[in-house]
Amino acid sequence: MVSKDHECHILWLLDSGEALIGKCLDEHVWPDVILIDAELGDSSGISLCRRLREVNSSVSVVIITSYPLRRYYYRAIMAGAQGLIHKSDYRYLIPVLHEVHDGSAMSVSTFRDMSEVTGADGITISSQESGDDDRPPAPQEWFKSASDSYDMRHSRKYKDKSCLNYMEEMVLRLSAEGMTQNDIAREIGISSTSVRTYSLRARRKLKSKTLIQAVVTWLSINS
Structure with a gap:
């Protein structure tokens, strides 16, 4: 106290x-x-x-x-x-x-x-x-x-996107800012392989064929 x-x-x-x-x-x-x-x-x-x-x-x-x-x-x-x-x-x-x-x-x-x-x-x-x-x-x-x-x-929007964990959301957010996988790896201190893994998981959870589609879907949830 x-x-x-x-x-x-x-x-x-x-x-x-x-x-x-x-x-x-x-x-x-x-x-x-x-x-x-x-x-x-x-x-x-x-x-x-x-x-x-x-x-x-x-x-x-x-x-x-x-x-x-x-x-x-x-x-x-x-x-x-x-x-x-x-x-x-x-x-x-x-x-x-x-x-x-x-x-x-x-x-x-x-x-x-x-x-x-x-x-x-x-x-x-x-x-x-x-x-x-x-x-x-x-x-x-x-x-x-x-x-x-x-x-x-x-919030309702948070619950709507709660299927993604915090690292998956972070990869999508930084991807939306134009960062490459290597950029993201340096930004948050993980390997490029881990970034690819989080990206793939996010795409699957959001039922998106590409990373761009996943980013667009995620942005629409957060708009």
């Missing part, structure tokens, strides 16, 4: 994903922020975040990992997390918790500072100016607030 005087208090520690979901169903024990290890013992931290976001629209989630940030960046966003930090970035832990404690997403500027230390190469952040104000340029894909993430996962 994050108090008004900027102190953080640990309410509970859990080593079970099921126990965490149970806690988040009881509003009397909700914390402001939940810090989830991406590499949990009994389940994936990303899948746990996804399950939590489907039942709770108030608690912020920050994913923490010892792997390069690009490994979980897009997955954390699509799972409904509000931030992502590296385990070596202990200096940024408290600032990030303060940023997201009210359900907001972590700031672009904090992520930029952090990525200079841990190497978030492979994550595309727009170089275009964000306007006349002093805000940093927005990344190509960014974290949403807890409530917006909850709404996304419960």
Whole structure:
């Protein structure tokens, strides 16, 4: 829990994903922020975040990992997390918790500072100016607030396209932006073979003969 005087208090520690979901169903024990290890013992931290976001629209989630940030960046966003930090970035832990404690997403500027230390190469952040104000340029894909993430996962369109997993959707989205398979592989930090596999699965699920047809179908669902 994050108090008004900027102190953080640990309410509970859990080593079970099921126990965490149970806690988040009881509003009397909700914390402001939940810090989830991406590499949990009994389940994936990303899948746990996804399950939590489907039942709770108030608690912020920050994913923490010892792997390069690009490994979980897009997955954390699509799972409904509000931030992502590296385990070596202990200096940024408290600032990030303060940023997201009210359900907001972590700031672009904090992520930029952090990525200079841990190497978030492979994550595309727009170089275009964000306007006349002093805000940093927005990344190509960014974290949403807890409530917006909850709404996304419960929207009709999301359910319509829920046959696709997050990596299949990511391949289609980047393909729609004109990226080749090799471009996509570099962008999200996986092999070109994996990109082809996700592309093929998406085509089959959307009953499309070609990648272009799959992209058009996916775009129509998301329009």
